[in-house]
Amino acid sequence: MKPTRFETAIALIDKKNAEDPNTYQVSGLEYPKELLYSQRMSRKLLQFKPNASRALQIAARAQHICRWKIARDEYPMDRVGYLKWRETLKKMHADLTSEILNQVGYDSEFIERVSFLINKKLIKKNEETQILEDTICLVFLDYYFEEFAEKHNDDKVVDILRKTWGKMSEEGHAEALKLKLSDKALSLIKQAIA
Structure with a gap:
């Protein structure tokens, strides 16, 4: 075929x-x-x-x-x-x-x-662009975040997380909180979104 x-x-x-x-x-x-x-x-x-x-x-x-x-x-x-x-x-x-x-x-x-x-035109305004941005953030959090966090101080990591979180939709946030992350990673995310 x-x-x-x-x-x-x-x-x-x-x-x-x-x-x-x-x-x-x-x-x-x-x-x-x-x-x-x-x-x-x-x-x-x-x-x-x-x-x-x-x-x-x-x-x-x-x-x-x-x-x-x-x-x-x-x-x-x-x-x-x-x-x-x-x-x-x-x-x-x-x-x-x-x-x-x-x-x-x-x-x-x-x-x-x-x-x-x-x-990535019209993030926050175009549904598919926003889904792509959410996916990029989810891939980072799921596969690359823990390694990134080990290489940088917590302040920098929290700042990056805050920026990442800001680019995501509510639906993206909900999906991110379902990821299997370490306690340390979760506590950094909680600091970032507080």
Whole structure:
């Protein structure tokens, strides 16, 4: 049976992310970092919103496509440099994804929708953009937060959590509080949302 356009698009996104030279270890196995991240995004999105649209599923999968190609240190190490880096990344992620979607035969309207989501336009105003943002925050909290918290002092961690929490919807908050987190992680979250 021939794969669908959607399946082919996902496979091509994965193929690009599998080229990530950075690896991440899980249960003693090495994974290309962005490939693992993108698969976690898909899994978390479908746990959170089982009826997510195809456009939203592709945007979640491609959210960090080829992220390693633009290093953080290519930009000034301040807030302005960080924001410029993030904007440049979003544009690259959207452009690469658009090329893939065009290649597999999606129309321009669908491609523009996916780009709109990857660029995280109208967070808090657009339902799907908000779902994508919630999913990003849930993936961070579920898979990367504990490790992040070990490397930074509690004040910085609480500040990051406060910002993360602020980007999320009420539904996202409820989902986050269902995650299996350590007592330490939960107490930091409680401090952040107090």
